[in-house]
Amino acid sequence: METLDKFDLAILNELQANGRLSNAELASRVGLSAAPCWRRVRALEESGFIKGYRAEIDRHKIGLGVLAFVRLDADRNAGDVLRGLEEAIRAIPEVVSCHYISGTGTFELQVVSRDLNSFSQFARDVLINLPNVKDLHTSFSLGEVKASSALPLGHLAAGIGAAAATQSASPAPRQTKTKTK
Structure with a gap:
């Protein structure tokens, strides 16, 4: 499954908003009956469009009040x-995201910590001692404006609409009448 139709996109949108929907509720929301909806979800999972289902935990509620952006x-x-550096970074639970970046720096890390003192200790004990690290530059989040893992799917929906328009603009095949004796 590499092409998505409007039902697949609707399923992806609904599951991004609430991954705990029952199949019956999901089917109702996307306009399918339960069995075809279930088959589509399984196909989306098997083809890798859906990578998994996770609980989203509020980091503040579990005492991780600091979010640092570290350019390494x-x-x-x-x-x-x-x-070797990538493997070492992957093994650190406090690093919740890491990207290989262009421009200045090699990696951009998102690191969570209890407070500034614990982050400072973590940076001195762990980050600066990673293999091949030359320097660290840190910025701190002062407040979250938007935090979402939901991906935009509008560009895919536009493609589906264009494909449907192309198909409807194509002339219908000509039917010829044949005489029967």
């Missing part, structure tokens, strides 16, 4: 050296 500069950007 590697000493050398050679393949083997970077792979």
Whole structure:
């Protein structure tokens, strides 16, 4: 399954908003009966469009009040050296996101911590001691404006609409009458 139709997009939108919907509720919301809806969800999972279902935890409620954005500069950007650094970063639970970036720096990390003191200790004990780290530059979140893991799907819906318009604009096949004796 590599092409998505309007039902697949509706399923993805609904599950992004609430991954705990029952199949019956999901089917009702997207305009399908339960069995075809279930088959489509399974197909979306098997083809990798849906990667999993997770609980979204409020970091403040569990005492992680600091969110830091850390630009990490590697000493050398050679393949083997970077792979070792990537593996080390993946093993750190406080690093909730890491991206290989363009421009200044090698990686941009999102790090959670209880408070500024614990982050400072973590940076000195863990981050600066990662293999091949040359420098760290940190910025702190002063407040969250938007935090969403839901991906926009409008560009896919536009493609479906264009495909449907192209099909409806195509002339219908000509029917010829044949005489029967």
